[in-house]
Amino acid sequence: MTTPQSCDALVIGGGVNGLTAAAYLARGGKRTLLVEARAAAGGLCETAPLSDGALGPMAAHAFYALDPRVLKELKLARHGLKFSVRDAPLSLLRGGADRLVLTRDVRASARSIATHSKSDAEAWPRYRNEMFALGRTMRALWWNANGKFVADGVVERIARTGAAAWLDSWFESDALKALLAFNASLLSPLESGSALLLLWRAAQEMCGLQAAVAFAAGGPGALVTALMKACEAAGVEIRTNAEVTELAIQGGRVVGARLSTGDGVTAPLVLSSLSRHTSLSQLANRAALGLAERRALNDKFPIAEAKIVLALDGLPEVRDTAGAFNGGLIFAERLESYVLAHADARAGRIPQEPIMEVTIPSIADPDLAPQGKHVASVLVRSVPREIPGGWSASKATFAAKALAQLDSRIPGLVNRVIAAEVLTPEDLSTRYHTEAEDLDVSRMLAPWPQRVQTPIENLFLCGADADVAPAISGRAGRIAATIAIGKH
Amino acid sequence: MIDTLRASAFHARTAAVNRSNAWGTRNNVTLPTVYTNANDEALAARTRVALTDLGARWQLMLGGPRVIELLRTLLTRDVIALSPSNALKALWLADGGGVRGAAAVARFGKESFWLLSASPDVEWLGMAAAYFDVSVRDISAERCGLAIIGPYAGVTLEAAGVQSNLEPLAFRKVSWRGLEVLLSRFGEHGGYELWCAADDGVMVWDRIVRAGAAFGIEPVGTIAMDVLDIEAGIPRPHRDYVPAIDGSASEPSPGSLGLATLVDPEHSSFNGRKGFLATAKGETWRLAGVELDSDCAAPHTALIADGRVRGRTLSSSYSPSLRRAIALAQLEKLDRQGTRLSLTLPPSIDSTAICVVQATVADLPFLANPDSCAP
Numbered sequence: 001m002t003t004p005q006s007c008d009a010l011v012i013g014g015g016v017n018g019l020t021a022a023a024y025l026a027r028g029g030k031r032t033l034l035v036e037a038r039a040a041a042g043g044l045c046e047t048a049p050l051s052d053g054a055l056g057p058m059a060a061h062a063f064y065a066l067d068p069r070v071l072k073e074l075k076l077a078r079h080g081l082k083f084s085v086r087d088a089p090l091s092l093l094r095g096g097a098d099r100l101v102l103t104r105d106v107r108a109s110a111r112s113i114a115t116h117s118k119s120d121a122e123a124w125p126r127y128r129n130e131m132f133a134l135g136r137t138m139r140a141l142w143w144n145a146n147g148k149f150v151a152d153g154v155v156e157r158i159a160r161t162g163a164a165a166w167l168d169s170w171f172e173s174d175a176l177k178a179l180l181a182f183n184a185s186l187l188s189p190l191e192s193g194s195a196l197l198l199l200w201r202a203a204q205e206m207c208g209l210q211a212a213v214a215f216a217a218g219g220p221g222a223l224v225t226a227l228m229k230a231c232e233a234a235g236v237e238i239r240t241n242a243e244v245t246e247l248a249i250q251g252g253r254v255v256g257a258r259l260s261t262g263d264g265v266t267a268p269l270v271l272s273s274l275s276r277h278t279s280l281s282q283l284a285n286r287a288a289l290g291l292a293e294r295r296a297l298n299d300k301f302p303i304a305e306a307k308i309v310l311a312l313d314g315l316p317e318v319r320d321t322a323g324a325f326n327g328g329l330i331f332a333e334r335l336e337s338y339v340l341a342h343a344d345a346r347a348g349r350i351p352q353e354p355i356m357e358v359t360i361p362s363i364a365d366p367d368l369a370p371q372g373k374h375v376a377s378v379l380v381r382s383v384p385r386e387i388p389g390g391w392s393a394s395k396a397t398f399a400a401k402a403l404a405q406l407d408s409r410i411p412g413l414v415n416r417v418i419a420a421e422v423l424t425p426e427d428l429s430t431r432y433h434t435e436a437e438d439l440d441v442s443r444m445l446a447p448w449p450q451r452v453q454t455p456i457e458n459l460f461l462c463g464a465d466a467d468v469a470p471a472i473s474g475r476a477g478r479i480a481a482t483i484a485i486g487k488h
Numbered sequence: 489m490i491d492t493l494r495a496s497a498f499h500a501r502t503a504a505v506n507r508s509n510a511w512g513t514r515n516n517v518t519l520p521t522v523y524t525n526a527n528d529e530a531l532a533a534r535t536r537v538a539l540t541d542l543g544a545r546w547q548l549m550l551g552g553p554r555v556i557e558l559l560r561t562l563l564t565r566d567v568i569a570l571s572p573s574n575a576l577k578a579l580w581l582a583d584g585g586g587v588r589g590a591a592a593v594a595r596f597g598k599e600s601f602w603l604l605s606a607s608p609d610v611e612w613l614g615m616a617a618a619y620f621d622v623s624v625r626d627i628s629a630e631r632c633g634l635a636i637i638g639p640y641a642g643v644t645l646e647a648a649g650v651q652s653n654l655e656p657l658a659f660r661k662v663s664w665r666g667l668e669v670l671l672s673r674f675g676e677h678g679g680y681e682l683w684c685a686a687d688d689g690v691m692v693w694d695r696i697v698r699a700g701a702a703f704g705i706e707p708v709g710t711i712a713m714d715v716l717d718i719e720a721g722i723p724r725p726h727r728d729y730v731p732a733i734d735g736s737a738s739e740p741s742p743g744s745l746g747l748a749t750l751v752d753p754e755h756s757s758f759n760g761r762k763g764f765l766a767t768a769k770g771e772t773w774r775l776a777g778v779e780l781d782s783d784c785a786a787p788h789t790a791l792i793a794d795g796r797v798r799g800r801t802l803s804s805s806y807s808p809s810l811r812r813a814i815a816l817a818q819l820e821k822l823d824r825q826g827t828r829l830s831l832t833l834p835p836s837i838d839s840t841a842i843c844v845v846q847a848t849v850a851d852l853p854f855l856a857n858p859d860s861c862a863p
Contacts, residue, residue: 252762290583291561291616291759292735455583455762 004264007033007237009484010257012244012283013273013433013463015043019227019236020067020477021271021462023074026234028485033265034236035257037243037433041228043273044432045472047219047368051419054362054369056309057220058421059428060472061359061377062088062328064213065204066223067143067475074230081226082217084365086207088327092179093409095333100175101324104209117173127170132210134158135203141445142203142468145479145486149445158195159445163187164335166195174334181338182330185355185381186439186469188342189335193441200444200469213328215361219368220472227474243433247283253457257283269488271480273463275435280454289455301439303345304385304425308378308402311419315360315374316412326364331356331409341382348384350398354405355381376413378402383425385435391426398424444468452480460484493518496543497632497689501697505707512710514544515608515628520709527808529712530719533677534809534855536704537640539696540713542633542681546608549625550617551600558620559601562613563593564742564751564758570595575657575674579742579750580612585763586732586739587747588612589725592674594659604674607725612735616759632689636696637679637716640703645671645680648699652680667691676722677713678857715805718816721746721777721852728802728816741767744818746775746852773799773818776825777850780804780813784833784845791817791829791847798829807854814854815847825851 007030011022014036022034034041044059063083071077092100100116102109106125114121134154141147149155158166163184167177181189184197206212216222231238243260247270256266272279280289281297289297318325332338332355341351362374369375380402387394399422407414429435443451451466462480464470493516496502502520512521519541523529532538550558559567563578570576575594582588589612591605603613610626617624636644642652650664650671659672669692670683684692697705717724725731729740742748742764751764778801780786785804790797804815827849832842 286619290736291612291619292583294619295615295735 004256004266005033006266007031008267009033009269009271010035010265010267011271011273011462012257012279013043014038014041014238014240015273015432015463016045016223016227016472016474017463017467017477017480018043018271018273019224019231020070020074020474021273021481022236022238022477023227023230023234024478024481025269025271025485026231026236028481030269030485032234032236033267034231034238035242035244035259035265036238036240037260039240041238041240042221042224044434045220045224046432047221050309050311050375050421052311052370052373054311054373054375054419055219056311056368056375056421057361057377058309058423059307059432060220061361061379062213062215063206063220063223063472064201064211065471065473065475066206066214067473067478068205068208069143070474070478073478074227076223076226076230079226079229079233081222083207083214084217084361085215085326086212087209088213088215088359089324090179090213090328090330091324092175092330092332094175094178094331095408099324100179102179104212113173113176116175117171120171120173120176123170124176131199131202134199135210138199138203141447142200143475145448145482148447155199155445158199159193159441161195162190162192163194163198164189164339166198167335177335178332178337179330181335182332182355182357182381185338187441189338191441193444196441196444197469215359215364217365217367219361219365223472244283247456247459249285249288249456252288254284254459269458269460269484271460271462271484273461273477274433275463276454276461276465277435279459279461280456284456284459293455300385302348302385303342303382305428306380306383306398306402306425307423307428308380308399309421309423310376310378310417311369312374312376312413312416313418314372314416315363316410316416318410325360327359329358329409331358331405338382345382345384348387350384350387350394350401351382354383354402356402356405357381358406358410373418378406385425391424395422395424398422439469448479449483452476452483458488492516494629496541497686498541498543498634498693500690501693502541502707510709514710515546517544519544520707521711522709523707526709526711526715527806529706529708530715531808532704532706533638533708533712533716535639536706537636537638537644537700538706538708538712539693539700540635540637540708542635544606545628545633546605547626547628547631548603548613549596549600549627550603550622552620552622553599554620555599555601555622558617558622559593560755560757561620561759562616563591564755564760564764566752566755567593567595567601572597573659575659575672577657577674577750579747580609581742581758581760581764582732582735582737583760583763584732584736584738585741585760585765585767586734586737587729587742587745588732590747590750592657594672594674607731609731630686631683632686633681633683634692634696635675635677635679635681636700637675637677640700641679644696644700644703644705647702648695650682654680664695676720676857677716711805714803715807718803718805718814719807719809719853719855720857721775721816721854723747723775723802723816738763738767741771743768743771744773744775772821774821775852776817776819777852777854778815778817778829778847779810779850779854780815780831780845780847782813782833782845784836784843785813786815786831786833786845789831789834791819791831793827793829801831809855814850816852817849819849825849
C-alpha cells in the first residue's frame, strides 16, 4: 500500500474556480494540491480544435463576470491573458431584418431602441443608470467574503419580482425586453426573483467597464493557461487524470480524499469546485449530512444549456453597420419566448423556439481560424436536462432545430458550416464532469459563508454552486479560499 | 390537499355522554372538549379514575431491515438497546436542532417499531424512511386507544379482567375475553392505555366504563387533559409551541421547551445533534411554571419584571387542584422559583377593564402525575 500524499489543502476540480482557489490557498501559505479528473485542467473554459485548424470555445464563450480582483491579484495579464474584445455589443436578431443593438454608447443604443419604441429609448438611460447604481451597491455583498445584505426596499422588491414583470414596468417594446431578458434566462422570467439576475449582471465588471462582455484572445482556454501559470508561480501542485472517488471523513470532519488512481490524499482542508450535489451526495457519505440537507440534494434542476460550435468557411453577406457581429447575438422573438422555452424544457421537450446566444469570436481574433474562415459559438439556453429516451436519440433533432433557427436569423450562415460539434447537456456533463446547477434566488442574497461552508467540517465549496449565480468568475474560488484560510 | 375531519372510534360512546355537546378537533379528529365540567373532569383524574379518548394520536408502524438505522438517525435517544415490549420517549429534530416532534417509540419485534406522537410529521418521517427503505404504515385510523388514568386506574383494569402489573414504558398483548388488545404505560399522566382495532373500540369503552363505575369513572375531555398537561409541566406541539417546519431550523430548541431530557447527548448519530449541542451551550430560555394571583387564565401573555419583558406564558388554565390559574412559561434562565412577575390579563366579555396581576415563578411540575398517590 502506498503512503497517502499529504498536503495542507486539497482542491477538487481544475476549472476556473478550482484553479483560482488553489492559487489563493498557495499564496496564503498552504501546500496545495489540485486534482482534476480530466487530462487537462480548465473545465468549461476549453478552446479545442474543430477542423482545418479552427479553434472553438467548447462550453463558455464569453466572459461577463470575471472577478477583477482575481485578474489583478493573480496578475493574469502578466501571465498572458489578453482580451480580443473588451466591451462587446449585445444585439437581438429577430425574424426578418428586425435588429436591436445595445452598446456602451447610451445615445447610440437609444437610437437603436427608438426604431422599436420612442418611450423605451427615453427610459433606457434611466433604467441603465438605476441598475448600474444598484449593482454597484450590491457589490458590497456579492464581491466580499464578509458582505452582508443591507435591507434595501428596491432590491427586496427586485428579489421578489420576475424578470418579465420588472422589464414590463420599464419598457413596452418586445425587442428590448427580449434582449434584456437573456441576462436572466437561467430562470423563467415569470419566476419570482428572476429580476435579481438582471441586477446581478449589472453589478459585474469586465476590463474595468461595468456590465461589459469580453472575449479572451485565443479563446476561453487562454484564461486557464494564465491561471495555470499563476498556480505554478504560487507553488500549486496540479495532478490531472486524478478523479476523487470518495472523501475521507472522520468525526464529521473531512481529512482527505481517495482518488481513482487508488491513491489517498490526506488534507485537513478540502475545497471542492464540483457541485454541491456531487461534493456532498456522491463523494461524501450521505450519513454525515442532515436529513433536510439530503432532501435538498435530491432536487435536480431540470433545465440546462447546450452548445453548438461551428467551423465556417466564411461569413455570409450581412449588413453589420453597428458592429453587432463582434459581440453577442441573441435570438429570442419576445419575452414570452423565454417562458415557453422554460416550460418546454421543464416538461422534458426540446423548445419549439430555442433561445440562443451566438458569438463569432474569430472576427476580432483571426488566430482562432485559418485565413478567411471563422468559428461560431452557439449557446442554447433552456433545454431539458434529461429528455425521454435519452439525449443521444434526440441530438440530431435538437441540432436541426437549432440550425434552422440560426439560418432564419442569419440567412446563409448554415450553408457555410464545414464542421460542427453539438454538445447536449448530457455531453457537457460527461465531458466536463458538471451538472446543471440549481439556482435558488433566495441564496443570492445570502452571505458567502452560507454558500461556501458545508455541514462537513473543513469541507468548503468553491465552484459555481458557491457563487451568487453560475458564471465563469473565479470569485467563488477566491472567496472560498479566503473563508477557508480564515477558518483554518 | 384538504384534510378531512374524522370521528374517533369511540365517537358513538363519547357523543352519548357528551352532555355539554362541546367538540373540538385535534389532528383532524373530532373529540369532546368538555363532557360536563372541565374542572370536575380534571379532579376525577386526580382523585378517582378517568377515561380519555386517544383517537388523535398519530400512530405509525415502521418496519424493515434498516429500521434501527432509521430510528438511530431520526430520534434523539438510541433505540439500539430497546428490548421488545418496551418503549422510550424521544424527539426528532430538524438539521439545525429545532424540535419537529416528540414521540413514544415501542419495539414490537426485531425489525418493527410502533411510533406514537401527539402531532403528525408525515413529510419528514416519510422522507427519512425512504432514505433507509423502511416501510411506514399509518395506523392512526385503524387502531384506537383509551387512556385510563387516576389512582383507581389499576383496580379498574383488574375489575375489568385485565391484569394491571406492567412497568412504565412497557406494553404487552392481552387476550381479553375474545378481544386482542395491547396494554401499555406510555402516558405522561401515569395510568394505562388500552389499544385495539378501531372496530373493537366501542366494546373496550363499554367494558372499562362498566368496570370503573364502582370507582366513579368519568370521561375526560381535551380541556381537562390540557389542565393535567399544564399541571405536569408538559408542553404540546401546536398548543405551546410551533414545531420546526424548515428542515434546517434551530428553533424551538429542546432546552427552551424543557424537553432536553428527551435528548441523549451521548447518542452520536441523531439528526440535528450538532445544532442541538450548539444551541444548548447558549440557551437563554427555559420552561418554567407561573402561578397567577388570579383565577383567570392568561395564555400567551408577556411576563414583565422591573419594566422589562422577562418571558411569556404558553398555555394557561385554571387548576382545580391548585385552586388558582397556572401557566407554562418560557422565561429567561436566570428567573428562579419565587421570582415575582406581572402580566396583563386580556379584557373579557364581562369586564372591559385591563387588569394587571402578579404571578410567581414555580418549578415544574406543579403537581406530579395523578396516580402518584395510588392506594
